[in-house]
Amino acid sequence: MTERVYLDWNATAPLRPEAMAAMAKAWELAGNPSSVHAEGRQARRMVEDARTAVASAVGAAPGNVTFTSGGTEANVLALAPGARRAGGRPAQRLLVSAIEHASVLMGGRFPPDLVSRIGVTADGLIDLDQLRRSLAEGAAALVSMMAANNETGAVQPIAEVAEIVHSAGSLLHVDAIQSVGKIPFDIKELDADLVSLSAHKIGGPKGIGALVAGERIEGVEPLLRGGGQERGHRAGTENVAGIAGFGAAVVAAIRTLATETARLETLRNRLEGGLRHTAGAIIFSEKAPRLPNTTLFTVPGLRAETAVIGFDLEGIAVSSGSACSSGKVQPSHVLEAMGFGPKIAQGAVRLSLGWSTSQTDIDCCLEAWRKLANALLSEERNTA
Template identity: 50%
Template sequence: MAEERLYMDWNAGAPARPSVRALVADLLTRTGNPSSVHAEGRAARAAVEAARREIAALVGAEAKGVTFTSGGTEASVTVLAPDWTLFGRPHRFDRLLVSAVEHPSVARGGRFPADRVETVPVDGDGVVDLGALDRRLGEIAAAGERAIVSVMLANNETGAVQPVAEVARVGRAHGALVHADAVQAAGRMAVDLAGLGVDVLTLSAHKIGGIQGAGAIVRGAHGFAFPPLLTGGGQEGFARAGTESVAAIAAFGLAAREALAEIAEMPAVAARRDRIEAAIRAAAPSAAIFAAGAARLPNTTAFAIPGLPAETALIAFDLAGIALSAGSACSSGKVRPSGVLTAMGVPEALAKGGLRVSIGPTTDDADVDRFAATFARINADMTKRHGTKVA
């Protein structure tokens, strides 16, 4: 009998929770539009509003600040817009500043013109340069302009945690609005909207064990309101038109409640991550562990082995029944180094070999042992095949 596959790519999408699968199966047997006033509609509305409260609790916010979207990308594109309101009055932003390691949904600038989007550098661990941010915001303010700053709370490739509270402090000093992409951080570390001091953050259901197709924008109590991306009906308080996906949203709420409870388990997850990294170093002493000098998510390891291309390693792991992810993008047969690793100053040849292991609360010691044995074998096979040690 073939060995069961081992999923170690939680940052791409966490497995749907058993409770979530059961809830979705039940909800799909029901009907009712949450905008309808009959009993079925009211039941659907109740499910959406319960989820809204659960999402708010996950990030220490108020339910009235939560707007549901189709996912994290839509959420980020929606809020990265020049024309907001502040206490009901127009409040225009002239520029968007993003860190050099943002997810493409942020890095591409949302609804800002391309020539209004600027990149803030990061250090060798992928942590934003607060001094550079402060200086550029000062220049923008001196020119009579306003900026939105977008810095992710935790990086999807390396797990590096950004000093978002400091980013917010610097931003406020220059009149900037601050957005944090908290898609990878939620459920893996404590997230408190007020404590971070940001104006808005964005989330995604399938990163915490919900299902694909739901995300959220969460606003703080700072008086800002974003312009809708989708207009039409009055759903979500006219902030996002379109009939809500009740099953996906309700699943999001349930996943948020369980993810919040799991934060207490993260030290055990971090211990398994550390065992994974020890196994990598034992088999390949020259391995580079990226962002190792920064605070990181407890579940994420990004690494590369000199001389071992990412696509070769991914195929080998996949054939061995283990799902990992690459830190490089493959397009039309061409391998490009990860933009995140490049921004961190990683040499191109090494960046092309970037791999990511991301685990979760259900990853156990036997899974770690299996990864370690598989990695050691793959490294030995590559050494034998190429005649020289790849690590």
Template identity: 50%
Template sequence: MFKSAESLPVYLDYNATAPLRPVAREALLAALAAPANPSSVHGFGRAARKIAESARESVAALAGAAPKRVVFTSGGTEANNLALRLAIRQAGVTRLVVAAIEHDSVLRPARAAGLPLVEVPAGPDGIVDPAAIVAALDGGEGPALVCLMLANNETGAVQPVAEVTRLAHARGALVLCDAVQAAGKIPLDLAALGCDFLTLSAHKLGGAAGTGALVCRDDWTPAPLLLGGGQELGQRAGTENLSGIAAFGAAADAARAGLAAEAARLAGLRNRLQGLLTAACPAAPVHAGHAERLPNTLCIGMPGVPAETQVMALDLAGVAVSAGSACSSGKVTPSHVLTAMGLPDQAAREALRFSLGWASTAADVERAAAAWIALQGRSIK
């Protein structure tokens, strides 16, 4: 039976995962079409190696780096863990300074490392103050690693990574920048950021889940987390996920092409959505609303209504979004990002994240706004 556009679900959860781009799907299927182990020396293997190296060039171009500095991983989580291991075991880091708004794939291994750790909160605008990082560095002794993401996954707030890197390097510290959410949404340039390690994930920009990358400065070569074969120039053992890598390369090319125009389009849609919601509910807080944000991200609260209630209500209305809080074993906890910004628990529990992407339309925004406004109207009766 034919379904009208009004009955089709609206997906506004791109920061969780983006739908697979058509060009990425084509690249993925093409890589699956023949026996393909890039380590094999016969014709099939050489063809597979060519696919992998072409994708490496595409991902390197997205990051503004040399292809030889790109190590493919299973995703952003592995890339972040690999970077932390490199800094601690190879570079001799003895202490960690980590932004409290980092993703758990940075926070959890940092906390488990057994090293002195300072977690630096963000300001009410969602931005980590470089002076606070400097104070943390100056307050301890020994080689340090600073972890500061380029853009936050919940609020979209863009962090001052280049400035922090300059200040950290002046104090002999290394810098890890998780660029998973920023990639494909704002320009990336490893040299301009100056960081030592940059991490990426394919599925955030329309590639396939299960593929990511660690990008290092020229003078760093990570030792593998897993021991085995000599894949990835000896930096990551295991047969390459060629189909995922191929899709990653195609998605990187698509995201990089017309990046400025797409960012402007998404910012227009995001601002339209924000305007509709705040007009209907002037008391609704827009978290990091006065900071530079990713063009696709809106984190907004509905006063008095828990985020999980909002997520379920919008889901029933055919709109997919995410809460600013996480559920673990049935227990709802406030967003660690928003509490790190100084928000009280209740406000952190009421935050909802809308995130748009390559297939989002004006009609999607209108339907999402109508569903949110209808719930808000019912909540105040």
């Protein structure tokens, strides 16, 4: 194989040409966006144009977008005691689903004793009955959950969750980092109060994200204090190039959303059809609504770390269900929350597609898997 195949888009997407061009233009600017002279106004215009683009992508008002250093900061900014809806009670505790990103599972700025987890079904969807019971048991809560899971691709019933949460006088934060740009998302239609975004999942640069507030949200405490940037919600000189790249990437992603959704779903179905030829293959969350680009699979006896290395040697970039910052593969906490034991959870391999993924890429992946499967499974059985 002369060219590598990249199938790890949920980890990060390659930089879009539109984002690269916008960033190059920003790097040519000399001005600080807080300065009032012409150079500063040029930089400010670039920031505000991007803010408008990001807001439009999720159906929000531009003034409700706060740029951050990425999705993790956006989550931590959102997860703070005291947030409330206009006329409502301030959140005094945090409820999170058991399949969230680490920055949410750790509770943001809530003390650990005020953080509770909500379970999920075997398909990876939130347990709505447990959510109702938990909301009824105490003070007003901030509920945080992903719109779509980064490992399984399972899409949560956000509108239904929002109705349950708001009926209990609580608030809803949605981590939409994996969903925006892949499936339709509208903060007003879903009735979310706070939404986290990240640029590099949709082809923008790494190191830039946003927290988007709904129209009725009040009382979100700043994480960084100092200057008055971002309307006082986030101090520090704005990352103009990163913000410009984010804006360009989100415009490109939304422009092609409908056609890409259908195309990627067709490719994913082709991929999963090939994987099912392996005896015992499991495709996680296959009965749930899923992102069109995501497949998480395993075969009993497979070890993800070995499979990822095997694919890499064949020229194909994939990932395990979960990896810590050191790169060591860990059993997926998502699959364990779904009821799968460690032997299954430690063997999950994620394949995620993007705008440049082709049918040839899928066929190359399946060819590599056919070569790898027997050898990997035989090796694991012999060492078991």
